[in-house]
Amino acid sequence: MSLQKILKNQTISFYEYMENCLYHNEYGYYSTKNNVFNKDGDFYTASSISKAFAHCIYNFIYSLGLEDINILELGGGNGFLSQNILDKNKNLIKNYFLYEPNKAMRLLQQKTLKHYDVVFLDKLPVKDKKPIIVIANEVLDAMPVHLYLKKEHMYFEKMVCVGSENSFVLKNVDNIPSQAKDILDRYNNQDYVVSYNPNIVTFLKNLQSISSSVLLLFFDYGYKEYELFNDVRNGQSPRGFYKHLLVNNPLANMAKMDLTYNVNYSSLVKNAIDCGYEFEGYTLQSSFIMELLQDENYDTQEKNAIKQLCFDDSIFNAFKAICFSKNFKANVLGFKRDISHKM
Numbered sequence: 001m002s003l004q005k006i007l008k009n010q011t012i013s014f015y016e017y018m019e020n021c022l023y024h025n026e027y028g029y030y031s032t033k034n035n036v037f038n039k040d041g042d043f044y045t046a047s048s049i050s051k052a053f054a055h056c057i058y059n060f061i062y063s064l065g066l067e068d069i070n071i072l073e074l075g076g077g078n079g080f081l082s083q084n085i086l087d088k089n090k091n092l093i094k095n096y097f098l099y100e101p102n103k104a105m106r107l108l109q110q111k112t113l114k115h116y117d118v119v120f121l122d123k124l125p126v127k128d129k130k131p132i133i134v135i136a137n138e139v140l141d142a143m144p145v146h147l148y149l150k151k152e153h154m155y156f157e158k159m160v161c162v163g164s165e166n167s168f169v170l171k172n173v174d175n176i177p178s179q180a181k182d183i184l185d186r187y188n189n190q191d192y193v194v195s196y197n198p199n200i201v202t203f204l205k206n207l208q209s210i211s212s213s214v215l216l217l218f219f220d221y222g223y224k225e226y227e228l229f230n231d232v233r234n235g236q237s238p239r240g241f242y243k244h245l246l247v248n249n250p251l252a253n254m255a256k257m258d259l260t261y262n263v264n265y266s267s268l269v270k271n272a273i274d275c276g277y278e279f280e281g282y283t284l285q286s287s288f289i290m291e292l293l294q295d296e297n298y299d300t301q302e303k304n305a306i307k308q309l310c311f312d313d314s315i316f317n318a319f320k321a322i323c324f325s326k327n328f329k330a331n332v333l334g335f336k337r338d339i340s341h342k343m
Ligand SMILES: C[S@@+](CC[C@H](N)C(=O)[O-])C[C@H]1O[C@@H](n2cnc3c(N)ncnc32)[C@H](O)[C@@H]1O
Pocket: 030, 037, 045, 046, 047, 048, 074, 075, 076, 077, 078, 081, 099, 100, 101, 102, 105, 136, 137, 138, 139, 142, 143
């Protein structure tokens, strides 16, 4: 059954729309497109732009000085990040787990990593006593969200139904979650869209439960709340990426393009602290890379790729690195230029 047919008969939340468009087993974007992270695809991620990104993460891991290193990578994309981390030193890492909920993406990762000692998971591993480092690049912004906004002192959820022009239809709902109301209430303008991920707390708690000692290292585009909800940026409206072009209408190219939004890092920090994590640092991804980059004799092409990651005006300000820990005794590198003030 196609999404179009589902939508003909009912109005659905943007959460359901995004989940279907990206992850439906039969027609979802990640299930039907062969490899989205290359020239012929729709967008690049840091892992697909430069192997130096993986090398910096490796240097971060190495600097922790652990003996038995267990890594859990979430949403491994085309497998390049795991490949380039493991290429640095296969022996240092005891177990490299890759958790990928999407079957087609898991197959792609298994293809890339067929000669590597990677444990592929379709659900999270059971609790282990050994410390584990959890890495996720551009995973948070790929998790489905509800869209909320406030108009004339009333709270709305933006629902999706297919009209003749594939347009959003707003429907009033009685009880949007209090956390989303809190965000909407903090800002004067009534029309900012909040992209609300209802699974974030469960996601953070699940990661906490896999080991008695956990370190989370996430990379994603996003901003602090006050940077998102102002008249210049106008909130967190979702958007698409199609053939390397930004598409402002998230309902365009249904299930044929990536759907994404800016992560609200203030809210993420609050959620993580409420779950019992300690906050380790928040910085520009480019600052993380520059701090951990070592002399590797990169060729010109690779140097240009690093330049693009760190100094390209259109991306360098948007991408951030953030780190949380739970019972993890180590000094983390990469956050010398911490920008977490006024979080
Ligand atoms: C934008 S891609 C990022 C790919 C990759 N990390 C990279 O650096 O190229 C998002 C990935 O996150 C995965 N994903 C979505 N929700 C997830 C979740 N809850 N846990 C783990 N992975 C998830 C998707 O299937 C997809 O592989």
